[in-house]
Amino acid sequence: MTRVLVVDDEPSLVRTLSINLRARDYQVEHAFDGRSALQSVDESAPDVLVLDLGLPDIDGVEVIRRIRRSSDVPIIVLSARHDSDDKVEALDEGADDYVTKPFGMDELLARVRAAIRRRSTASPHALPVRTKDFALDFAERIALRDGVPVRLTPTEWHFLETLAARPGHLVSQADLLREVWGPGYEKETHYLRVYAGGLRRKLEPDPAKPRYLITDPGIGYRLQL
Template structure:
């Protein structure tokens, strides 16, 4: 049974979420502040975290940072903060998804299902990638840069896999969003910018001038290797 940790300081919202999730056969735990959430994550190992940013003790973004230091568990932010900077900061720190309040229950449940699906290992159709700077083994989900293993989240692996199926070929923004996050995400192009930036920091020798994960501005992304044509980054 999939275990969901709901972290929010609004008891009525926690109760509503718990009822709806349990009705769909999820096991639900809850925490009303950041410290309790971090303790529950360490002890109970949830499969998905639904996290409010406005917690009474530790800011939700800091909770994301601390979780990502040790865990790849999917994190869905649930917040009243609508500012795009807040969304980018949460995603940049390792959140997998961002839902603003008020929200529809069906939408949130769909995003929980999508997070579980991304976290579940599947047979990869992407070939192993070897470049002068890093190597990616999609079957084993192992990333090596300069001889050191790099931690990638399940969403980051899905992002790279969608590009690596045909190295060097353009994958449009809409196709990449559907492949990684699912239907209904086609307009969330900021997700792509944030995740591409994070992957460049982890893999590229010079993230500001990427050689491998390149953008066709306004169109999509390509993953280049040592055997594919290098295209300029605009």
């Protein structure tokens, strides 16, 4: 059974989310602060984390940062913060998705399903990639840079898989968003900018002058091998 950890300091929201998730056969755990969330991730290894940014003890972005040191669990952020800088910061630290409060339950459930799909599904078309700077094994989910293991999140793997299925060819922004995040994300182009930047920092020898992960501004991305 898929385990979902809900982290929010609003008991009524946690209760509503728990009822709806359990009705769809998810196993639900909950935490009301950042420290409890970090402990639960460490001890129970949930399949998906639904995380509010406005926690009473540790800011949600810091929780994401600490989790990403040791875990690739998909993280869906819930937040009443509408500022785009907050969204970019959360994604940049490793969140997989961002839902602004108030939200529709159907929308959130769809995003939970998409996060699970990204974690469990590997592209059958993406062959291993080997360059002089890094290597990617999509079947085993192993990434090496200069021979040193690099931790990639499920969303980062999906992003690279989509490009690696057509090496050297342009993949449009809309196609990339649809493939990695799912239908309904075609306008979330800032997701692409944040994730491309993060992958360059992890894989490129000079992230400011990318050699492999190339942007065609306003059009799309390509993996140049």
